[in-house]
Amino acid sequence: MATLLKPVNSSPADSASLPTRPAPWAAAWARPGYRLRLALVLLLMAALLSVVPGFFHFIQARPGHRLADPLLALLPVHDVSVPTFALIYGAVAGTLVYLLPRPNLLLRALWAYLFLQLLRMGTLWLLPLDPPAALVLLRDPVMDRIFEVTTQPIVRDLFFSGHTATMTLLALVVRGRKLRRALLLMTVAVGMLVLIQRVHYSYDVLAAPLFAWLAYWLAGRVTKQQPAAQDSIPL
Structure with missing residues (x-):
């Protein structure tokens, strides 16, 4: 009886006969539709980057x-540039590390970011605003170089908050409760910090998650995949 209940060990030959699932990038790259969507979004982002500085200088003028x-009047006023960008760039770096081995999620994130920038440019063009009176200039170590704002700071890019929307988008594109919860808490912190800096109205910050969700939804329509094509690595 004991012999009958003894587990049977699979031989190396049996293991070799089991079907193996291809690596996520190999599986994604094998699909022409994936390659086309990835190339297209990278091309569109490069084209957008070429016009963004001129657009924001137009907004500023x-x-x-x-x-x-x-x-906004209930909050204190302080220069919190350092913690603001420590949170933002830390969240971006951590999310990129998470997304790089997950090509399908990465593709959706890229499309969502493209749509987010287009939506923001649209709202900025439609709603010309001056910043709050107590504004403290926000020093961004990356974007300051792109827009060359040392001579002309960009402070009229108000509705909606790009910092808050980007943080919200990061929380939307990841999977896993703990990681998403951490990013959501960081999003709330960034939203509060940009208000304390007075670089946005509260309306800009409160509207940002709605536009981030819209961009994420649009990206899902563009990158819609069959269940079998989803990333297969653990969350």
Whole structure:
């Protein structure tokens, strides 16, 4: 009886006969549709990058309206550039590490970021605003170099908050409860910090997650995959 209940060990030959699932990047790259969507989004992002500096200088040169914001008046005013960008670039780096071995999630994240930038450029063009009166200039070590804002700071890029929207998007594209919860907490912190810096109205920050979700949803329509094509590595 004991012999009958003894587990049977599979031989190396049996293991070799089991089907193996290809690595996520190999499986994704084998699909022409994936390669086309990846090449297209990278091309569109490069094209957008070439026009973004000129667009934001146009936004900065255009006069706007200053809004009353009772919620903003309740917060203190401080220069919190360092913790703001420590959170943002730390979150971006951590999310990229998570996404790189997951090509399908990475593709959706790239499309979502492209749509987010297009949505923001649209709202900025439609809603010319002046910043809050107590604004403290936010020093971004990366974007300052791209836009050359040492001579002309960009402070009229208000509705909606790109910092808060980007953080929200990072939380949307990852999987796993703990990681998403951590990114959401960091998103709330960034939203509060940009208000304390007075570089945004509260309306800009509150609207940002809605636009981030819209960009993420649009990206899902563009990169829609069959269940068998999803990334297979553990979350």
